[in-house]
Amino acid sequence: DTWTEVGSFAGHEPDDRVFVVDRAAGELQLAPAVREPDGTLRGYGAVPPKGAPLRVPRYRTGGGPDGNVAPGTVQVLRGAVPFVDRVSNRRAAVGGVAAESVDEAKERGPLALRVRDRAVTTEDYEELARAATTGVARVRCVAAGDGADAGAVRVLVVPTAVPDAAGVLRFEDLVPQADTLQAIAEHLDERRPVGVRVLVEPPFYQGVTVVARLSPRPRADVAQLATDAERALHRYFEPLQGGPDGDGWPFGRPVQAGEVYAVLQQLAGTEIVEDVKLFAADPITGRRGEAVQRIDIDKHALVFSFRHQVRVTRR
Structure with a gap:
């Protein structure tokens, strides 16, 4: 997942997949041309003419975990904005994560091979929930219980949060956003066994x-x-x-x-x-x-x- 389609060049639609970005290094690279067995070159994307302007419809950038700043930290405007006197982030910034290290990749690799994009064990649910969206710090999967919840599993999600200047976490920041829970629930719903209900919620x-x-x-x-x-x-x-x-x-x-x-x-x-x-x-x-x-x-x-x-x- 290092490479992601990001745009097109003048005269071509974004579906041409003409260039990709390395999210870890922040580098753009034009689509490759691969030599076939018969000696011909096959291009996996249109080749822009020399000097053609590249158009990036959207992009996201940040400083990884260092960008997860506490409330009230951002107070400087990068440029003047009419009628804006001052700025401040009322809530903590979240979602910035570090690039995966080699050791983390070695740990994730066997898990990915074992899970195979299907949720069977509690560890499978936890691994798939982490992969469903960003901004998740911890996940725990448990049996939901007896009665009406028999045969269901509970996926407990702890979101990333940033303490304030005094080192205090706000309780509200430890409750996942509704869209985060929804993204995880939809991701798991496509991978759960038939007949198993999945409840995605914060822990107590x-x-x-x-x-x-x-x-x-x-x-x-x-x-x-x-x-x-x-x-x-x-x-x-x-x-x-x-x-x-x-x-x-x-x-x-x-x-x-x-x-x-x-x-x-x-x-x-x-x-x-x-x-x-x-x-x-x-x-x-x-x-x-x-x-x-x-x-x-x-x-x-x-x-x-x-x-x-x-x-x-x-x-």
């Missing part, structure tokens, strides 16, 4: 609130330590890059107070983690439960950081 997110009290080192900046502590908690208890391995909180993994102690004690300005309390919270209503030392998570759910509170006081 268990909100987690940490309330902690720290003692700083003698020359530590108290305000900065509180900021760093909250940022570290938001980074650790999140579904995309959190968790002990930094690749997203594992599905169904419980949250324990001992992990909070470990995260906070690693900060440069922390002398002692005096106290930690965990609260299960609802990120939609904002309600939270009683203080506990462990929060159990449904085996197909993920955690979401919700309004951590860290107080730093000198002893």
Whole structure:
């Protein structure tokens, strides 16, 4: 899929497929001519005359993951626009992905050969869902359950999202857009076994609130330590890059107070983690439960950081 038809040259329709683009390198290349066994050349596209203007009806460009900037980051106009005083991106930019590495291609190759564009196992559904559209960070396929959902599968989709300047992910950004879910559902519907219903939806997110009290080192900046502590908690208890391995909180993994102690004690300005309390919270209503030392998570759910509170006081 590296090469994509992008346009035509003057006097020919786009269906002539006269040039293609390498999306990874950003290079245009005219269609090839292949020598046949009898020695003749066969052209796979019209050859433009020398000096003919090339017309590109549309194109997309970006900076890969670096283009996924947080809200409020884009504030400079590239050129003056009448009656426009200033600009700002109210929502995070998403969809930018890096080109596939050789190691990733080696991993994907055997999966593609095994799947063969047909969904049979849960791993097949996950691989096909990732290939259906961009902007998908994680996918998990599970059996839907008993009763009316017997014989169906649930495909849980976590979209890509960008934290704000404070390192906080918005809950709304972790809910896939309707068109993303629709694209995945249509892609899987053409590849599922007959009789299997496919439900494509976001996972359940268990909100987690940490309330902690720290003692700083003698020359530590108290305000900065509180900021760093909250940022570290938001980074650790999140579904995309959190968790002990930094690749997203594992599905169904419980949250324990001992992990909070470990995260906070690693900060440069922390002398002692005096106290930690965990609260299960609802990120939609904002309600939270009683203080506990462990929060159990449904085996197909993920955690979401919700309004951590860290107080730093000198002893």
